[in-house]
Amino acid sequence: MINAADFVDAAQRRGYGLWAGVPCSYLQPFINHVIGRDDVRYVSAANEGDAVAITAGAELGGVRAIAMFQNSGLGNALSPLTSLNHVFAIPSLLIITLRGEPGGPPDEPQHALMGPITTCMLETMEIPWEYFPSKAGTIGVCLDRVDDYSRRSSRPYALVMRKNSVEAWPSPPLAPLKAVRVSGRSGGPPAPALFCRHEFLRAIQQSTGPDDLIIATTGYTGRELYALSDRCNQFYMVGSMGCASSFGLGLAIAQPQRRVIVLDGDGAALMRLGALAAVGREAPARLTHVVFDNGIHESTGGQATAAPGIDFAAIATACGYRHAGVATTPAELLAQLGTADGPRFVQVPVLPGALPDLPRPRVAPAEVAARLRATLAVGGRP
Template identity: 55%
Template sequence: MIKSEYFIQAAQKKGFGLYTGVPCSYLKSFINTVIDSEHLRYVGAANEGDAVAIASGAELAGVKGVVMFQNSGFGNAVNPLTSLTHTFKIPILVIVTWRGQPGGAPDEPQHQLMGMITPQLLDLIQVPWELFPTEIDQVEPTLDRAVAHMQQHQTPYALVMQKGSVESCPLSSQLAMKPQPISPTNLPLQQAPAFTRCDILQAIQAGTDPDDILLATTGYTGRELYAIEDRSNQLYMVGSMGCLSSLGLGVALAQPHRRVIAIDGDGAALMRLGAFATIGYERPPNLLHILLDNQRHESTGGQSTVSASINFGAIAKACGYEQVAVATTPEQVKALTQHPSEQLMFIHVKIKPGIPDKLPRPKITPLEVAQRLRHFIQAR
């Protein structure tokens, strides 16, 4: 058993600066130490997959991230661990607890199956792992092995934490209670969409500065943005449905002096709606979250989403976004993009369904996109 600060201080010396995740009783003292630290940032995620995306965004933007969660929520993290970190080659450190460990302490029935398969699941998704250190002299060698793998392979490394690995540590401070932003209660009525996704993406590009970072969600949004004009400050998400806004949050926190524009879709946003709450709490003033809403899962055959019955703007306001707008024309979108509010902002844009003829797929690979974005950030 070790004190949590031993590991956290050693990790900090190796560049790990952002921690995110979902609590577990095994992690209690570990999370408490991070929250109490004046030099580290803890982001409480709505679910484990969001945490992976947040840490991935931070890593892309130059800050090493640590993801912490209970193994009962491992399933929520499988999608981004296999289609985001693996595909884009994003190395993050994962600390997953081992509830229901065979031969270990008795636990609740819901942990039985996951306890049996946690190591095999890590093996299956090709995330190398070892047990979390329980002795002081194990900490440095463990971190050295993790960092060496992450540097060589650019993929995650996991530490599996058994019960009793870390000494108990009370929480001295609490996450700040941020008051709800005061904003108008009424938003303009949505008009029937008259413009395409391509029209709006062109307006967004036209309203950006050269230093801005553009992140486009999975499906046709990324492909159309690439087709309009491929730029080194753009990332085209693949897989990882619903993770775009959390990735944007991680990038925005790691690069507070650079504007980040996350271009989301209605289907993707609905898949991980809890991300709105985390983003609204953190409120990075340099993040602009734009939702293109055609009420369809268009890239998978045009199946309807439930967005017709959803007021996304009201959700964003209720979650703490300081500025919320509805835009109906490319000119409005360009104006809102061109003149940032210097507060966390959400723009809801309803668009017509449909895609351009002969829409190309990006010739640049996700790995190349990620490397290019890293170089873009480092060079400026």
């Protein structure tokens, strides 16, 4: 059994500055300890996949990050691990608890299957793993192996934590709830769709510069952004649907001096709606979250989403975004992008339809990530 401070100290010396996760009783000492420190940051994610996406954004932004969660949530994290971290070659250190360990202590019935298959799932995803260190003298050697693998492969590495691996740590006092002032509350009947998505994208490109970071959700949004103008400060997500805002949150935490604009879709936002709560709580001042709302999953054939009639801006308001509103014209959208006092949220009703003969990006995902990292002048791996 080790002390939480010993591991966190060793990780901090190696550049790990952000921890994102979902609680498990095995992880309680880590979470309690990290929350009480000033030299590292803990982000409470709504789910395990969001935690992975947050750490991926932070890693790309130059802050090494750790995602930690219970093995029962490994399935939730599968999408970003396989189609974000793996495809874009973004490393993260994973700490995954081993509930329901075969031959281990008795556990709750919901862990009966996940316990035996946890390490098999990691191997299937081509994520190397080892058991979490149980002695203080092995922490450094363990993290050196993680560093070596991250340097060579730029992909995730997992530490599987058994019960009683870390000594208990007292819980910090709960932070008081904050009163949030929000401007631009929407309300009222749904706004009409007057323009196509590509018209808003063109306006965003014309009004932003190389210091701004633009994250485009998977599907037609990223493809249209690429077709209009391929730029090194643009990140075209593939797969990992619903993770754009979490990825943008991690990037905004790592690069607080830059404006981060997340271009989302109504279907993707609904898929991981809890991510809005993490953005509102962490409150990155220069992040703007734009949701293009056409009420359909357009890139998969136009199937309807549950979005019609949903007031996304009101949801963002309830989640703590500092500004939330609706834009029906490109000019209205640009007026709400802002440069500070965020996070900001803009719901943008758009007409269905994409640019004709829409191409797919010819730049490979790993190259998209590498050139964005180079744009940020972020150094190499450890």
